[in-house]
Amino acid sequence: MAENKAVFFGGAPPFPISRAVRAGDFVITCAVGDRVFAPEEALYDDHGRVVSTGARLQNLTFAEEVHATFKVLADSLALAGCTLADVIDCQVWLRDARDFHELNRIYAGYFETNRPVRSVFRTDFMFDFRIELKVVAYKPL
Amino acid sequence: MAENKAVFFGGAPPFPISRAVRAGDFVITCAVGDRVFAPEEALYDDHGRVVSTGARLQNLTFAEEVHATFKVLADSLALAGCTLADVIDCQVWLRDARDFHELNRIYAGYFETNRPVRSVFRTDFMFDFRIELKVVAYKPL
Amino acid sequence: MAENKAVFFGGAPPFPISRAVRAGDFVITCAVGDRVFAPEEALYDDHGRVVSTGARLQNLTFAEEVHATFKVLADSLALAGCTLADVIDCQVWLRDARDFHELNRIYAGYFETNRPVRSVFRTDFMFDFRIELKVVAYKPL
Numbered sequence: 001m002a003e004n005k006a007v008f009f010g011g012a013p014p015f016p017i018s019r020a021v022r023a024g025d026f027v028i029t030c031a032v033g034d035r036v037f038a039p040e041e042a043l044y045d046d047h048g049r050v051v052s053t054g055a056r057l058q059n060l061t062f063a064e065e066v067h068a069t070f071k072v073l074a075d076s077l078a079l080a081g082c083t084l085a086d087v088i089d090c091q092v093w094l095r096d097a098r099d100f101h102e103l104n105r106i107y108a109g110y111f112e113t114n115r116p117v118r119s120v121f122r123t124d125f126m127f128d129f130r131i132e133l134k135v136v137a138y139k140p141l
Numbered sequence: 142m143a144e145n146k147a148v149f150f151g152g153a154p155p156f157p158i159s160r161a162v163r164a165g166d167f168v169i170t171c172a173v174g175d176r177v178f179a180p181e182e183a184l185y186d187d188h189g190r191v192v193s194t195g196a197r198l199q200n201l202t203f204a205e206e207v208h209a210t211f212k213v214l215a216d217s218l219a220l221a222g223c224t225l226a227d228v229i230d231c232q233v234w235l236r237d238a239r240d241f242h243e244l245n246r247i248y249a250g251y252f253e254t255n256r257p258v259r260s261v262f263r264t265d266f267m268f269d270f271r272i273e274l275k276v277v278a279y280k281p282l
Numbered sequence: 283m284a285e286n287k288a289v290f291f292g293g294a295p296p297f298p299i300s301r302a303v304r305a306g307d308f309v310i311t312c313a314v315g316d317r318v319f320a321p322e323e324a325l326y327d328d329h330g331r332v333v334s335t336g337a338r339l340q341n342l343t344f345a346e347e348v349h350a351t352f353k354v355l356a357d358s359l360a361l362a363g364c365t366l367a368d369v370i371d372c373q374v375w376l377r378d379a380r381d382f383h384e385l386n387r388i389y390a391g392y393f394e395t396n397r398p399v400r401s402v403f404r405t406d407f408m409f410d411f412r413i414e415l416k417v418v419a420y421k422p423l
């Protein structure tokens with residue numbers, strides 16, 4: 001039966017990934033930033049950390065980048081028939097812990113009623129991001 | 142039907158999060174440290190890493206902090222009708238990799254029979270913690 | 283009934299963990315590197331980061347280490363009756379972001395059709411690894 005198989009949605013070439021997957025009553029997304037970069041353009045510092053992943057077409061504030069990342073996330077969920085209202089668990093990664101307070105202000109607007117459980121950690125990204133998001137949604141068919 | 146909706150438990154103001162969520166047969170907790178800090182009190186070094194998040198009322202050893210964190214985690218699970226015995230997957234983050242050995246000694250006491258799968262990584266926290274924990278429990282109703 | 287209980291598979295002494303767990307239709311693995319180290323042998327730098335976790339019996343290229351790590355992962359899944367073809371979500375951690383491109387080339391060969399959602403972050407490991415993997419598989423019985 002169809003419900004005994006996972007269903008994969010979307011892709012992000014050249015990366016070998018799906019954007020979302022449904023398995024039973026759950027939908028899980030890829031970790032996403034606010035855009036797709038060409039991996040060949042990446043520059044690293046002498047510790048192997050990303051300095052740049054290609055020219056950004058515009059300078060974004062942190063708030064703009066957060067909103068753009070939520071847009072990419074919502075698009076991924078939509079491929080699987082879900083919205084942010086279905087999210088139960090949200091993983092957040094920041095490049096700079098000082099963005100935590102502004103993150104919380106913006107984040108609260110996306111989850112006003114049923115607030116997902118969450119983790120927030122500082123990390124080093126593969127790309128020139130300030131934030132990445134990855135969620136689990138629960139939506140029985 | 143009730144079982145077609147996720148159920149959210151608890152909160153941790155001023156943060157826009159729930160402490161636990163049930164979705165189907167699974168319960169997932171927030172990542173937790175041993176206490177809640179006021180985000181306004183955070184101090185950062187010039188790399189954006191947390192130096193302090195307010196005066197700690199007492200100095201804790203690492204072992205005391207681990208036990209206190211398991212207490213917060215167990216309280217979160219209890220909100221959703223679960224205990225540590227229901228945990229199947231445990232994510233652990235440490236501020237200092239040298240605490241890994243003592244972590245294992247303490248951790249083994251909390252999971253003596255059915256031992257969850259696990260990940261342990263060093264990370265930079267949003268708060269003045271040495272450890273955070275986040276778990277998935279499985280408990281069909 | 284058996285299906286109302288999680289089933290734990292394998293272990294990795296001296297660590298207090300299982301290698302995989304089945305809960306309902308899902309199987310979750312431990313985070314794995316390419317081998318098990320003796321924690322007593324670990325050496326740290328003055329920031330608490332792992333420098334060495336004992337003599338490696340051989341020098342491996344990054345590609346060899348990735349393949350060896352996938353072998354350990356596949357072995358963990360096999361304990362629970364699953365294969366890499368059942369994987370829906372894959373978490374990847376790298377010690378050095380510069381390995382990301384080679385990771386993608388190798389990774390694509392393991393997931394040619396149904397490509398899991400994924401996250402990839404740089405982190406500091408508890409052991410002398412360049413990569414760790416942890417997956418969720420979906421396989422209704």
